[in-house]
Amino acid sequence: MKTINNFLSYTSTGLYCAAGDFYVDPRKAVNKTLISHAHGDHATPNSGTIYCTPSTKQIMGRRYKNYLRSKFIEINYRESFQLNDVKITFYPAGHMLGSAQIMMEHEGIRYLYTGDFKLQYDHSCEAIEFVETDYLITETTFAHPDHQHPDPQNEIEKLNEITGQNILIGAYSIGKAQRVTKLATAHCSKKRVLIHNEIIRFHEVYEQAGVNLGNWESYRLQEFKAEDNCIYVMPPIWFNRFSKNNKVYKVFATGWKKSFYRSDSLLHISDHADWNDLLKMIEHTKPKYIFTLHGDGTHLKNYFEGKEIDVTILN
Numbered sequence: 001m002k003t004i005n006n007f008l009s010y011t012s013t014g015l016y017c018a019a020g021d022f023y024v025d026p027r028k029a030v031n032k033t034l035i036s037h038a039h040g041d042h043a044t045p046n047s048g049t050i051y052c053t054p055s056t057k058q059i060m061g062r063r064y065k066n067y068l069r070s071k072f073i074e075i076n077y078r079e080s081f082q083l084n085d086v087k088i089t090f091y092p093a094g095h096m097l098g099s100a101q102i103m104m105e106h107e108g109i110r111y112l113y114t115g116d117f118k119l120q121y122d123h124s125c126e127a128i129e130f131v132e133t134d135y136l137i138t139e140t141t142f143a144h145p146d147h148q149h150p151d152p153q154n155e156i157e158k159l160n161e162i163t164g165q166n167i168l169i170g171a172y173s174i175g176k177a178q179r180v181t182k183l184a185t186a187h188c189s190k191k192r193v194l195i196h197n198e199i200i201r202f203h204e205v206y207e208q209a210g211v212n213l214g215n216w217e218s219y220r221l222q223e224f225k226a227e228d229n230c231i232y233v234m235p236p237i238w239f240n241r242f243s244k245n246n247k248v249y250k251v252f253a254t255g256w257k258k259s260f261y262r263s264d265s266l267l268h269i270s271d272h273a274d275w276n277d278l279l280k281m282i283e284h285t286k287p288k289y290i291f292t293l294h295g296d297g298t299h300l301k302n303y304f305e306g307k308e309i310d311v312t313i314l315n
């Protein structure tokens with residue numbers, strides 16, 4: 001089994017810390033876990049005790065509704081707590097509302113788990129904070145020099161060139177949909193921004209947390225049909241149902257260069273660091289050792305070959 005300095009081990013369930021007897025973003029329910037953010041690949045429901053930010057708890061509550069049996073312990077950013085002799089602190093990760101990087105300190109050594117993160121501005125969530133560390137455990141979703149995310153404002157403004165036709169945006173309901181809403185209400189001011197019912201409950205969590213998503217409205221079919229200047233934000237499954245509808249202009253919001261769904265064009269907006277931002281993250285956090293998770297760490301490993309930072313691919 002791969003370990004990070006014998007402090008964290010990479011098990012089939014996920015990262016486990018024996019000293020503190022907890023997991024970090026495990027794949028299945030466990031006794032005790034830290035959760036970085038509310039996306040499904042990190043926030044498995046029904047662990048015994050979950051330590052996470054208040055917003056992550058709120059979103060998980062909406063998402064899993066009556067299924068949640070966990071005991072939640074809310075952790076605010078920058079407020080340290082102990083599990084055995086491990087000191088834990090959450091810092092904003094800039095990925096979505098409530099997303100956290102997790103700093104774990106043990107025997108004078110710092111271990112920073114990034115969760116998913118981005119450096120690009122996003123006014124729908126807390127901006128990332130840089131913390132120096134000895135060990136950096138980072139996601140590598142877009143860790144390839146070919147990945148350079150464009151400016152999100154330029155991306156959303158392209159939609160202003162489409163006139164006389166309603167626009168559908170396919171976007172994941174949590175995180176992406178709120179970022180897109182914020183961008184659209186701010187930069188497509190001549191258009192009405194309509195939101196699918198399944199997304200609204202997450203918009204509400206954001207707004208209760210004090211994020212102003214701008215002037216959006218609930219979608220209503222009759223109004224949509226009577227108009228031709230609407231932007232309608234909907235979850236991917238619903239977006240897919242419009243694949244053969246030629247009356248509307250379809251864009252899918254993704255950081256990938258290809259959409260998994262049929263669309264007329266892409267709204268190239270990513271909530272993960274691209275290659276340059278990953279390098280910047282490393283520059284700011286100054287680790288001596290890097291461990292990679294999620295995605296492919298090969299390019300990062302090659303990049304640091306022969307340099308002072310040691311890179312290990314975990315997954």
Ligand SMILES: [Zn+2]
Nearest residue numbers: 037039095116
């Ligand atoms: Zn995520």
Ligand SMILES: [Zn+2]
Nearest residue numbers: 039041042116
């Ligand atoms: Zn993820």
